[in-house]
Amino acid sequence: MTLSEEAKSRLADLVALQPTKNSEIQERWGMDSGSEVHQYLESELKEYYYRNEDSLICATPEAATLVGIDPDEEVLRVPELQVRVVNVLAGPDEEPQSVVSVLHDIEESGMDTEPDAVRSALRSLEDKGIVEVIQKTVPTFRLAVARDTLDVEVLDDPISA
Numbered sequence: 001m002t003l004s005e006e007a008k009s010r011l012a013d014l015v016a017l018q019p020t021k022n023s024e025i026q027e028r029w030g031m032d033s034g035s036e037v038h039q040y041l042e043s044e045l046k047e048y049y050y051r052n053e054d055s056l057i058c059a060t061p062e063a064a065t066l067v068g069i070d071p072d073e074e075v076l077r078v079p080e081l082q083v084r085v086v087n088v089l090a091g092p093d094e095e096p097q098s099v100v101s102v103l104h105d106i107e108e109s110g111m112d113t114e115p116d117a118v119r120s121a122l123r124s125l126e127d128k129g130i131v132e133v134i135q136k137t138v139p140t141f142r143l144a145v146a147r148d149t150l151d152v153e154v155l156d157d158p159i160s161a
Contacts, residue, residue, distance in 0.1 A: 003066075007044045011059065012067040014049055016077035016155050019056035019127050024120075028079075056127055076130065077155045082121045084111055086130065086152050089122075089143055096140035 003011065013028055014020070022034035031037055041049055041057070048063035064071035078086075088105035090097050097105075103118045122141050125131040132144040 003044070008067055010040070011045055011048055011063050012069070013155075014045070014057060015059040015064045015067055015069050017124075018058045019052055019054070020124070021056060021127070024124060025057065054127070074151060076128065076150060076152045078125070078128075078152065079121075080154045081106070081111070081113060081117060082125055083152050083154050084109055085118065085121045085125060086143070086147070086150060089131065089141060091143050091147055092132075092145065094142060096134040096136075096142040098138055098140050102141065 010029060013025065017024060017028070022037045025031075025037045026034055029037065029040075031040070045063075048060050048066070050058055050060065052058050061071040076086075084106050085102060088109060089102060099115055099119045099122065102122065103113065103115050106113055106118065122131055126133060126141075130144060130150070131141050134140045134142065
């Protein structure tokens with residue numbers, strides 16, 4: 001199957017963001033709905049993705065190879081907000097933080113954002129196994145792995161469709 005440049009770019013997004021949800025891809029690709037994401041995946045990238053046991057979107061190893069990414073590479077490529085979360089979030093042996101606490105730390109680092117965006121970033125990093133949720137009266141979060149074991153890079157801005 002020959003892919004267009006747009007399809008290759010979007011496939012690279014899937015490889016970088018996996019495991020991911022329709023909503024994260026929808027935002028990245030500027031689509032109007034999760035249904036539109038699903039339709040695109042099925043029509044353009046069907047042989048290069050699958051859904052894991054939690055129904056999250058994952059790229060096949062062949063997809064990673066096709067876009068020039070080593071499938072065994074241990075670099076986490078995520079949007080800038082998620083990089084900021086990793087940088088400010090409490091470590092595995094520290095007291096976990098609430099969404100609001102993380103929001104304030106991110107704002108202190110010079111980035112304006114909204115609580116829902118921080119919550120979504122935390123949940124996405126949880127899906128990737130980087131963040132764990134500690135249930136208290138309100139959910140609190142901390143890194144699930146030592147910060148110095150992570151190699152995190154900002155995922156490039158998507159190419160305008």
